[in-house]
Amino acid sequence: AQKITQTQPGMFVQEKEAVTLDCTYDTSDPSYGLFWYKQPSSGEMIFLIYQGSYDQQNATEGRYSLNFQKARKSANLVISASQLGDSAMYFCAMREGRGGGSNYKLTFGKGTLLTVNP
């Protein structure tokens, strides 16, 4: 079974509108972390936002927010006020393991290609 599922291969949004990118995950570990990364056509992976499994509030970073629904095992990314520069591939990823931290491996979803139209 896939650990990270992104069901939207591609999404389109009009500039200045909000868009939600879906991500569901599967783990039996009570301690885990969820990440979203942006990958432009240049290939670099840009960290956007992080949500820990014990965090009570949804994470926010500027125009990015993470809609964390633990019981449903979903961690959707919401981008508000889309910009042309937001056009890129977006990956949801999960880290499993005790204690948190960045020394644990990540499992990535297949990604969603977001296109922002002017």
Added chain:
Amino acid sequence: GAVVSQHPSRVICKSGTSVKIECRSLDFQATTMFWYRQFPKKSLMLMATSNEGSKATYEQGVEKDKFLINHASLTLSTLTVTSAHPEDSSFYICSAGGLAGRETQYFGPGTRLLVL
């Protein structure tokens, strides 16, 4: 802060030769480094995890004799693709973890390998 570099950014080599890719954390000590492979329009696939001074841990299905990983210091890890073949052509990305207080790994810009 939290910059990770990779060198070279792009390499073309002949079949049968070996290619070394360097991954450096420029402004922090990376206790763990990760190597990923990405095919066009696909997700990142973890190849191996390396810790400074110890042997790398390879994911299932990754040939450790073909993809040699060395983590010589807290700021440098290298991936050597030995006896490269056209099917090894891919985008290779490293990431570094261990920055205090940060949950995310930091990724290098990637290396595009083309084996002719």
